[in-house]
Amino acid sequence: MTAVRARVAPWDPGESPLAAVAAYTGNMLGQALSAVPVLFLVRISVMLSTARAAASAPSGLDPVDPLHAMLLASGYTDLRVVDGVLCAVRRFNFTTAIIVGLDPVGYVRRYCYEHGSDARAALAAWNGREHPPAPWIKCKGAGIDLLNPSFA
Numbered sequence: 001m002t003a004v005r006a007r008v009a010p011w012d013p014g015e016s017p018l019a020a021v022a023a024y025t026g027n028m029l030g031q032a033l034s035a036v037p038v039l040f041l042v043r044i045s046v047m048l049s050t051a052r053a054a055a056s057a058p059s060g061l062d063p064v065d066p067l068h069a070m071l072l073a074s075g076y077t078d079l080r081v082v083d084g085v086l087c088a089v090r091r092f093n094f095t096t097a098i099i100v101g102l103d104p105v106g107y108v109r110r111y112c113y114e115h116g117s118d119a120r121a122a123l124a125a126w127n128g129r130e131h132p133p134a135p136w137i138k139c140k141g142a143g144i145d146l147l148n149p150s151f152a
Contacts (some may be wrong), residue, residue: 005122017041022105042124047066066084067103070104071088072152075090075091075092076088076089076090076099077089078100078120078123078124079102080123080124082100082123082126082127082128083127083128083129085100085101085128086101086102086103086140087099087100087101087123087126087128088123089116089119089120089123090110092112093115095112095113095137096112096115096119097110097111097112098110098111098119098122098123098132098136099121107141108141108142109139109141109142109144110139110140110141111131111132111136111138112136112137112140113135113136113137116135116136119136122134122136123132131148134148134150136148137151
């Protein structure tokens with residue numbers, strides 16, 4: 001079986017995501033389809049559609065990059081590199097957070113905000129040094145569980 005490559009080439013905006021995969025993989029697609037689960041193809045389709053929609057966004061990131069496309073498809077918004085670190089905003093059950101240090105396997109920490117608008121504004125204003133602007137509630141991560149000192 002021939003493996004399908006993870007990074008896809010730029011595509012024509014009018015082209016369907018699966019057609020883009022077919023064009024990129026060429027003759028390998030017929031061989032790969034028999035061994036690739038349908039869910040995988042649907043996931044690629046969602047990632048490509050999301051990346052296409054974000055292509056015009058002024059994020060400064062490569063919208064065809066697999067990590068960028070995966071994060072957008074997973075609900076991360078406002079992707080931005082802050083002081084050399086990839087950050088984004090993500091909605092959780094009861095809070096919205098600035099996620100800091102995103103990579104293919106997770107993130108370093110998150111700053112939880114009560115309102116999504118506060119998190120987006122704080123990420124836009126943050127320089128990446130120290131803590132982002134208030135009113136974050138809690139900072140959580142591996143070995144980190146910090147209540148905002150201004151609340152104490």
